[in-house]
Amino acid sequence: MTTGSSTSPRPAASPTAERGGLLLENVTLTLGDGDATVTALDDVTLEVAPGEFVAIVGPSGAGKSSLLAVAGGLTTPDSGRVLLGGVDITRASGREKARHRREKVGFVFQTGNLIPALTALDQLRLALDLAGRGSDPRELLDRVGMGHRAGHRPHQLSGGERQRVGIARALVTRPAVLLVDEPTAALDRARSDDIVALLAKQTHEAGVATIMVTHDHDVLHHCDRVLSMVDGKLSAEE
Amino acid sequence: MFLAWRELIFARARFGLMGGVVALIAILVVLLSGLSSGLVNDGVSGLQRLPVTAFAFAEGTKTDSAFSRSTVTADQAQTWKGRDDVADAALFGNTLVNAKATHADGTETPIDLALFGVEPGSFLAPAGLGDEDGIVVSQTVLDEGVNIGDTVVIDRLGTRLKVVETTGDQRTFGHVDVAYLPLRTWQRIHAGAGPDDEVREGAYEEATAVALRARDGKEIDLSGGDAAAGTTSMTLEDSFGASPGYTAEISTIVLIQVFLYAISALVVGTFFTVWTIQRKHEIAVIRAMGASTGYLMRDTMIQATVILTVSTAIGFLLGVGGGSLLTRTAMPFDLEAAPLVLAALLLVGLGLAGAAAAVGRIVRVDPLAALGGQR
Numbered sequence: 001m002t003t004g005s006s007t008s009p010r011p012a013a014s015p016t017a018e019r020g021g022l023l024l025e026n027v028t029l030t031l032g033d034g035d036a037t038v039t040a041l042d043d044v045t046l047e048v049a050p051g052e053f054v055a056i057v058g059p060s061g062a063g064k065s066s067l068l069a070v071a072g073g074l075t076t077p078d079s080g081r082v083l084l085g086g087v088d089i090t091r092a093s094g095r096e097k098a099r100h101r102r103e104k105v106g107f108v109f110q111t112g113n114l115i116p117a118l119t120a121l122d123q124l125r126l127a128l129d130l131a132g133r134g135s136d137p138r139e140l141l142d143r144v145g146m147g148h149r150a151g152h153r154p155h156q157l158s159g160g161e162r163q164r165v166g167i168a169r170a171l172v173t174r175p176a177v178l179l180v181d182e183p184t185a186a187l188d189r190a191r192s193d194d195i196v197a198l199l200a201k202q203t204h205e206a207g208v209a210t211i212m213v214t215h216d217h218d219v220l221h222h223c224d225r226v227l228s229m230v231d232g233k234l235s236a237e238e
Numbered sequence: 239m240f241l242a243w244r245e246l247i248f249a250r251a252r253f254g255l256m257g258g259v260v261a262l263i264a265i266l267v268v269l270l271s272g273l274s275s276g277l278v279n280d281g282v283s284g285l286q287r288l289p290v291t292a293f294a295f296a297e298g299t300k301t302d303s304a305f306s307r308s309t310v311t312a313d314q315a316q317t318w319k320g321r322d323d324v325a326d327a328a329l330f331g332n333t334l335v336n337a338k339a340t341h342a343d344g345t346e347t348p349i350d351l352a353l354f355g356v357e358p359g360s361f362l363a364p365a366g367l368g369d370e371d372g373i374v375v376s377q378t379v380l381d382e383g384v385n386i387g388d389t390v391v392i393d394r395l396g397t398r399l400k401v402v403e404t405t406g407d408q409r410t411f412g413h414v415d416v417a418y419l420p421l422r423t424w425q426r427i428h429a430g431a432g433p434d435d436e437v438r439e440g441a442y443e444e445a446t447a448v449a450l451r452a453r454d455g456k457e458i459d460l461s462g463g464d465a466a467a468g469t470t471s472m473t474l475e476d477s478f479g480a481s482p483g484y485t486a487e488i489s490t491i492v493l494i495q496v497f498l499y500a501i502s503a504l505v506v507g508t509f510f511t512v513w514t515i516q517r518k519h520e521i522a523v524i525r526a527m528g529a530s531t532g533y534l535m536r537d538t539m540i541q542a543t544v545i546l547t548v549s550t551a552i553g554f555l556l557g558v559g560g561g562s563l564l565t566r567t568a569m570p571f572d573l574e575a576a577p578l579v580l581a582a583l584l585l586v587g588l589g590l591a592g593a594a595a596a597v598g599r600i601v602r603v604d605p606l607a608a609l610g611g612q613r
Contacts, residue, residue: 075606098528100528102529122240129241
């Protein structure tokens with residue numbers, strides 16, 4: 001781990017109760033139409049508490065990405081309910097969902113998906129500009145070990161560094177829910193372990209409810225709970 | 239604003255290239271605007287500076303030949319003068335002639351003149367007009383080397399005229415310099431009578447048109463007057479079309495300008511279409527982060543406004559700088575503020591319309607595309 005201080009700079013007051021984590025309740029999602037329909041999510045129920053780090057593993061096409069899309073308000077499920085930080089977003093309009101995303105959700109994408117034009121610090125500032133609130137971006141960059149690279153653009157950063165900036169960008173708005181899509185897909189083993197350890201530490205410190213979708217079984221020991229997804233069904237990993 | 243500025247700086251080479259194209263178009267627009275103003279002045283400044291609201295020509299006169307074909311009589315002028323909405327009406331003669339100016343030192347300069355025959359003391363007459371053989375010329379005649387006091391001899395007829403005064407400004411008609419002369423002298427020349435010839439009967443009753451001036455704040459009832467006087471009248475602006483070549487010149491330049499505006503709008507629209515497609519994945523990420531489409535569209539429109547304003551300003555500065563050199567040449571070129579401001583607004587406005595058409599694509603970018611491994 002290369003994070004800065006070990007003491008959490010967050011206020012001591014319990015963020016858990018006021019933010020409320022993530023709840024998916026009997027969520028079903030069918031993709032495609034006509035004969036080519038696929039059940040991406042089959043009666044999925046999942047509760048992630050604030051400060052809990054849940055991993056979801058499973059083969060490609062099992063519905064892992066669909067689960068992130070539904071949890072993050074990018075896709076509306078056919079049935080069931082989605083609660084973000086205690087707010088039901090299932091039937092919200094596109095405009096409201098966008099507002100919930102910028103205020104309550106942090107996304108971490110496969111390769112960081114940083115904006116090429118922006119420096120590391122400005123990636124965080126963009127998220128703050130969208131959400132209209134959040135924490136000190138410099139301090140957060142320090143905490144993910146990127147303080148010394150604040151002025152660098154994505155093409156000047158390594159894959160692991162990009163992912164660290166991506167994590168800081170997702171957390172800077174103090175979201176209730178952190179949705180992480182294959183964070184180690186483009187990283188070697190040692191870096192993968194660093195990144196997932198960082199995610200675990202930030203999840204616990206920030207009290208955010210985190211779901212990580214991954215293929216990488218070597219990093220699962222950092223997670224509080226591991227679930228497996230096959231053909232749209234979610235079950236506990238043996 | 240946050241993203242717009244940083245992207246502009248980051249992609250400055252791309253934005254700079256597009257801005258360069260817009261700036262070059264802006265230069266062309268300035269030059270054409272100057273040429274257009276110059277041609278208007280060269281074609282009809284003599285008419286523009288007449289204190290006239292409308293002209294009444296002979297009945298049935300077509301616009302394109304009005305000044306060369308029409309003949310009206312003093313009776314018709316009287317009829318017009320008697321109408322309530324007409325403040326004043328006077329006979330106006332117009333003929334193009336070739337002549338030679340003889341200078342004090344005996345040398346000669348060939349000149350073309352548009353003779354404006356007006357009654358001395360009428361509302362049409364410029365200061366200094368009075369002597370039977372005295373002419374008042376456009377400033378442009380003096381620019382060609384003719385001086386006050388020089389003698390001007392009309393070719394073939396041999397009529398001798400004397401330059402007694404200048405109007406002090408440019409007055410041209412159909413690219414030919416204007417010379418005012420007393421109506422009676424104009425009638426002799428128009429009738430083809432030399433100094434010693436008899437003038438045919440009725441020539442002193444005739445002129446090209448009746449010049450009309452409306453009462454203050456009133457419009458002249460042209461069709462009513464036409465019916466009473468047996469004329470065909472048109473407003474001063476409409477009569478510009480009777481200036482030789484005027485309509486063809488202006489419509490050619492307007493056509494080129496329309497094309498330039500269209501090209502500019504298309505270039506800007508194409509640029510922002512490609513720019514949006516290039517950033518498709520990025521836009522998906524920002525939308526997944528919760529940006530509204532309005533936020534992203536505003537962002538692109540800010541970029542379009544900045545790049546259009548800056549490059550149009552640069553183009554106009556270069557165009558006006560280069561154009562001011564042209565105003566000193568024989569080319570009909572005049573830079574005038576009003577058409578230039580209009581052209582700048584059109585260039586920026588149509589460019590923004592092009593960009594606006596392109597940013598519609600942002601709506602179609604699915605934030606779901608941010609998930610998965612497209613990169």
